[in-house]
Amino acid sequence: MTTIGILGAGQAGSTLARAAIAAGYDVVIANSRGPGTLAALIDELGPHARAAHATDAAAAADFVVTAFPYAPGDKLPVEALAGKVVLDTNNYMAWRDGNYPEVDSGLKTIHELRQEQLPTAKVAKAFTHIQFHARSPVRVDGQSRDELIRNLQSARRTPFS
Numbered sequence: 001m002t003t004i005g006i007l008g009a010g011q012a013g014s015t016l017a018r019a020a021i022a023a024g025y026d027v028v029i030a031n032s033r034g035p036g037t038l039a040a041l042i043d044e045l046g047p048h049a050r051a052a053h054a055t056d057a058a059a060a061a062d063f064v065v066t067a068f069p070y071a072p073g074d075k076l077p078v079e080a081l082a083g084k085v086v087l088d089t090n091n092y093m094a095w096r097d098g099n100y101p102e103v104d105s106g107l108k109t110i111h112e113l114r115q116e117q118l119p120t121a122k123v124a125k126a127f128t129h130i131q132f133h134a135r136s137p138v139r140v141d142g143q144s145r146d147e148l149i150r151n152l153q154s155a156r157r158t159p160f161s
């Protein structure tokens, strides 16, 4: 049985966990706060899922999905991921995470920055297009939401040439 480690148990991570279990995989899933905070999700996912600390999830997995936004200071289980394939779901969203000049300039992708954090793993972009279907409200803070709405309104007013 293939075991998928999923680091990140929010919208993307939980959606992928549901899909992976439906496809016959075992899942070990982690968040940043520890397995004790994932009891409700594990209850929902059933016997093919368990919660763990990120290092344990990485160690137990045949391959791993990272399902949390990139940040330069991310705490990652580098040693446990050595030699493993890591599928990175992250989308570069400057309004959410801030700007990274290397990405803005086209020098690197956000996944190349993740690869630099995990030099001994094999990072690939995957599942960035999946759609979360809300079981809980979208989490965007007030200031970002107002900016997003302004951008959308401005885009709507801009005529196509």
Ligand SMILES: NC(=O)c1ccc[n+]([C@@H]2O[C@H](COP(=O)([O-])OP(=O)(O)OC[C@H]3O[C@@H](n4cnc5c(N)ncnc54)[C@H](OP(=O)(O)O)[C@@H]3O)[C@@H](O)[C@H]2O)c1
Pocket (backbone or CB within 6 Å): 007, 008, 009, 010, 011, 012, 013, 030, 031, 032, 033, 034, 054, 066, 067, 068, 069, 070, 074, 075, 076, 089, 090, 091, 092, 127, 128, 129, 130, 131, 132
């Ligand atoms: N939402 C979507 O529909 C969607 C679709 C495609 C791709 N994506 C991408 O998927 C990523 C996650 O988005 P999301 O919407 O799922 O975010 P989210 O709902 O905020 O969930 C983020 C999860 O990552 C966990 N986390 C944060 N840092 C971690 C770390 N170092 N190790 C392990 N877990 C960590 C958080 O744990 P705590 O809660 O304990 O902090 C939380 O469970 C983003 O990069 C996004 O661009 C999202």
